Amino acid sequence: MTTTAYVPRPAEAASADVGRTAGRRRRDDTRPGLAFLAPFMILYLLFVIGPALYGLVMSFFDTSLVKSGLGKFAGFSNYVEAFKSSDFWSSMWHTVWFTILTTPPLVILSFVFAVLAERATRGKWFFRLAFFSPYILPSATMALIWIWLYTPGLGLASAVVQKFGITAPQWLGDPHWAMWSIAAATVWWTLGFNFVLYLAGLQEVPRELYESSALDGASPWQQMRRITIPLLNRTTTLVIVLQIIASLKVFDQMYIMTSGGPNFSTRPALEYIYDIGFTDYRVGYGAAASTVYFILLLIVSAAWFIQTRRAERRA
Amino acid sequence: MTDQPVPQAPILSRRGFLGGALALGLGAGALSACSSPVGAGLAGSTLNPGTVQYWNLFGGGDGVRMQAMESGFEKTHPNIGLSSVTLAWGNPYYTKLSLATLGGKPPDVAVSHLTRMKTLQAAGLLDEMNPADLARHGMTADKFNKRAWSTALVNGKIYAIPLDTHPFVCFYNTDVCKKAGLLDSSGKLKPLNGEQAFMDALSKAKKVTGQYGAAVAVINETSTPWRLFQSLYSQLQGAPVVSDHGTKITIDDAKALKVLTFLSQLDKTKLMPGSLDYQGAIATFANGRAGFYFQGEWEITTFQTAKTPFSMTLFPNVYGGNNHYAVQADSHTLVLPKDPGRTRAQLDDALTFIRSLLNQSATWAAGGHIPAWLPYRNSKAYAKLTPQSNYAAAANFAVYDANAWYSGSGSDFEIIAGGTIGAVMSGISSPAAGLSQMKQKLSVLAKTQPPT
Numbered sequence: 001m002t003t004t005a006y007v008p009r010p011a012e013a014a015s016a017d018v019g020r021t022a023g024r025r026r027r028d029d030t031r032p033g034l035a036f037l038a039p040f041m042i043l044y045l046l047f048v049i050g051p052a053l054y055g056l057v058m059s060f061f062d063t064s065l066v067k068s069g070l071g072k073f074a075g076f077s078n079y080v081e082a083f084k085s086s087d088f089w090s091s092m093w094h095t096v097w098f099t100i101l102t103t104p105p106l107v108i109l110s111f112v113f114a115v116l117a118e119r120a121t122r123g124k125w126f127f128r129l130a131f132f133s134p135y136i137l138p139s140a141t142m143a144l145i146w147i148w149l150y151t152p153g154l155g156l157a158s159a160v161v162q163k164f165g166i167t168a169p170q171w172l173g174d175p176h177w178a179m180w181s182i183a184a185a186t187v188w189w190t191l192g193f194n195f196v197l198y199l200a201g202l203q204e205v206p207r208e209l210y211e212s213s214a215l216d217g218a219s220p221w222q223q224m225r226r227i228t229i230p231l232l233n234r235t236t237t238l239v240i241v242l243q244i245i246a247s248l249k250v251f252d253q254m255y256i257m258t259s260g261g262p263n264f265s266t267r268p269a270l271e272y273i274y275d276i277g278f279t280d281y282r283v284g285y286g287a288a289a290s291t292v293y294f295i296l297l298l299i300v301s302a303a304w305f306i307q308t309r310r311a312e313r314r315a
Numbered sequence: 316m317t318d319q320p321v322p323q324a325p326i327l328s329r330r331g332f333l334g335g336a337l338a339l340g341l342g343a344g345a346l347s348a349c350s351s352p353v354g355a356g357l358a359g360s361t362l363n364p365g366t367v368q369y370w371n372l373f374g375g376g377d378g379v380r381m382q383a384m385e386s387g388f389e390k391t392h393p394n395i396g397l398s399s400v401t402l403a404w405g406n407p408y409y410t411k412l413s414l415a416t417l418g419g420k421p422p423d424v425a426v427s428h429l430t431r432m433k434t435l436q437a438a439g440l441l442d443e444m445n446p447a448d449l450a451r452h453g454m455t456a457d458k459f460n461k462r463a464w465s466t467a468l469v470n471g472k473i474y475a476i477p478l479d480t481h482p483f484v485c486f487y488n489t490d491v492c493k494k495a496g497l498l499d500s501s502g503k504l505k506p507l508n509g510e511q512a513f514m515d516a517l518s519k520a521k522k523v524t525g526q527y528g529a530a531v532a533v534i535n536e537t538s539t540p541w542r543l544f545q546s547l548y549s550q551l552q553g554a555p556v557v558s559d560h561g562t563k564i565t566i567d568d569a570k571a572l573k574v575l576t577f578l579s580q581l582d583k584t585k586l587m588p589g590s591l592d593y594q595g596a597i598a599t600f601a602n603g604r605a606g607f608y609f610q611g612e613w614e615i616t617t618f619q620t621a622k623t624p625f626s627m628t629l630f631p632n633v634y635g636g637n638n639h640y641a642v643q644a645d646s647h648t649l650v651l652p653k654d655p656g657r658t659r660a661q662l663d664d665a666l667t668f669i670r671s672l673l674n675q676s677a678t679w680a681a682g683g684h685i686p687a688w689l690p691y692r693n694s695k696a697y698a699k700l701t702p703q704s705n706y707a708a709a710a711n712f713a714v715y716d717a718n719a720w721y722s723g724s725g726s727d728f729e730i731i732a733g734g735t736i737g738a739v740m741s742g743i744s745s746p747a748a749g750l751s752q753m754k755q756k757l758s759v760l761a762k763t764q765p766p767t
Binding site for chain 1: 413414417439440535537592594720721727734764766767
């Protein structure tokens with residue numbers, strides 16, 4: 001009976017070959033790599049980079065949605081109009097105010113709930129499901145649910161508040177309350193994502209740290225402050241950055257729940273650009289407004305990037 | 316020495332599986348391409364030839380009535396399919412209609428306010444209607460309300476078929492007005508001609524209700540204050556607020572101030588307060604806490620459902636005198652969005668649908684609108700329809716919003732003008748301050764290069 005067996009090459013011959021074959025492999029991998037990237041790059045150029053550049057060009061013309069071509073050359077007048085427009089700046093402020101309202105709760109509450117969900121011994125799956133499932137709803141569904149909750153007189157929100165003897169405000173109809181109501185709905189909706197990130201981060205914390213600190217006489221609060229939170233720093237940074245960027249891009253909730261009202265008091269920057277560009281047909285001016293918005297977002301992201309790089313170099 | 320296990324070649328490799336799935340998917344796609352929306356979109360073909368695609372913005376009571384009329388069409392024309400889509404009222408509807416038309420996938424027939432249809436036409440988004448085609452379906456100019464029809468013309472060309480005129484009207488509580496001695500022998504409201512008679516009537520009503528004379532929506536509401544202002548201002552024969560396609564502000568300051576001062580006075584004396592929002596004003600009138608309610612006629616169903624003892628009549632002729640009665644109104648029209656690929660068969664189907672809606676004007680008029688279709692408007696059936704027929708004359712004195720790219724029902728113009736007027740009515744601004752703020756905000760729009 002003969003058997004065929006795999007016989008490895010002698011070591012020297014192998015190492016002599018490795019250099020040659022490894023080099024060949026590296027050069028060979030570039031073309032297949034680019035081929036894999038190609039579908040994505042083509043679509044990205046066609047649908048993201050291309051239109052962004054076209055938008056930049058459009059912003060220097062009085063381009064109209066309903067007229068073909070670029071229209072009359074306008075130089076910087078679109079940008080000047082954006083800077084002078086009080087509607088533009090108030091919509092920017094609404095976006096910033098929304099970010100301020102939603103980011104702290106979405107970071108802190110998701111951490112709290114993640115810690116609590118981790119502690120559950122029975123039915124962990126239920127708590128994870130309960131906190132995460134709102135996140136999978138599409139924005140229109142979430143908006144519809146909360147519109148019903150906020151219905152004046154008939155909605156659950158008014159009913160609950162009235163049980164405590166307080167007159168319910170017009171949740172979405174009062175300019176003072178509308179943004180808070182939308183922020184509350186958003187916190188309920190997107191908490192799940194940060195919750196999952198924190199859950200993952202909590203799994204990474206070694207159990208021995210808790211045991212040894214308990215032996216050294218640490219209280220649960222000290223454990224939280226000295227072990228859990230510091231070890232979750234990377235997760236927290238990620239959560240904060242993602243949350244701020246996502247909040248600055250808000251549109252759906254306002255468009256569906258209040259249409260930017262009442263009296264434009266909740267209109268975010270993106271809805272202002274939409275109203276100007278698509279409803280008023282003024283895409284040239286809309287492109288200028290969105291370029292200004294893009295640059296401001298870029299500045300915020302760059303500032304954050306530099307700050308984290310500096311922090312990492314220090315650490 | 317043990318044998319290394321020789322791996323069996325799998326019956327179906329991963330590549331084989333992916334290749335097979337792709338082939339199957341393409342094949343299935345090709346087969347169903349013509350009927351599925353995705354396939355039709357890729358192939359650029361019509362989704363449902365032989366069906367009329369119809370878009371409207373009617374919700375609430377109007378929506379229910381329109382659905383009844385659509386069912387009526389389906390019963391009388393079973394061979395033509397109907398696909399109807401209702402979108403949110405106002406800017407969302409017009410934005411979607413414009414973008415669908417620009418993208419080459421417009422509906423066959425769409426509803427449009429007369430004032431907004433002008434902007435759509437200026438943007439090149441509407442197909443012109445040929446009088447010969449219309450005549451084939453019995454729709455000739457003499458069969459429509461003259462004012463609505465002629466206002467809808469653009470340089471003598473037809474772009475819209477008026478369905479109705481919906482003016483600003485006066486609702487009055489018959490019980491309250493009877494107690495206040497404001498009804499004549501037949502139980503109808505005595506005409507309130509002139510400022511003094513108007514304020515008199517409101518004071519008498521206020522004494523009876525113990526709260527307000529009249530209710531009107533002001534808070535968080537811009538259309539109503541604008542319509543109220545426009546009615547009174549037009550009775551004074553004030554020049555249009557904006558002219559020349561919205562590039563010039565031509566409001567008559569003196570006359571505008573007269574109206575704003577009058578409205579501010581009504582709020583100060585609590586005859587007609589500026590502190591109610593849309594639903595609050597409805598509730599106040601429905602519960603008899605005000606004797607009068609000023610709004611568009613479409614709220615008739617609300618009060619019929621609430622079983623309020625009420626009737627309706629023309630908006631009071633406060634400043635019009637004998638010859639210059641006027642009242643703010645708009646009309647719903649039916650338009651044909653621009654579709655270069657529209658065949659004659661599709662055009663006929665669309666016009667058949669439009670004619671069917673006109674034939675069912677009775678259903679539509681029951682919702683309060685004044686029918687533009689004269690065969691029904693002049694009929695005995697409509698005359699018997701009270702209180703709707705009480706204010707039918709308003710269609711002949713209708714003042715439409717200015718023709719400008721930023722104007723029309725639910726437009727930026729209404730929001731700006733209505734916002735500043737509302738501020739005066741609720742006492743936040745003085746009449747002079749409100750007027751100057753309106754002019755200043757409108758001038759920003761007036762100076763902007765029109766996109767159409």
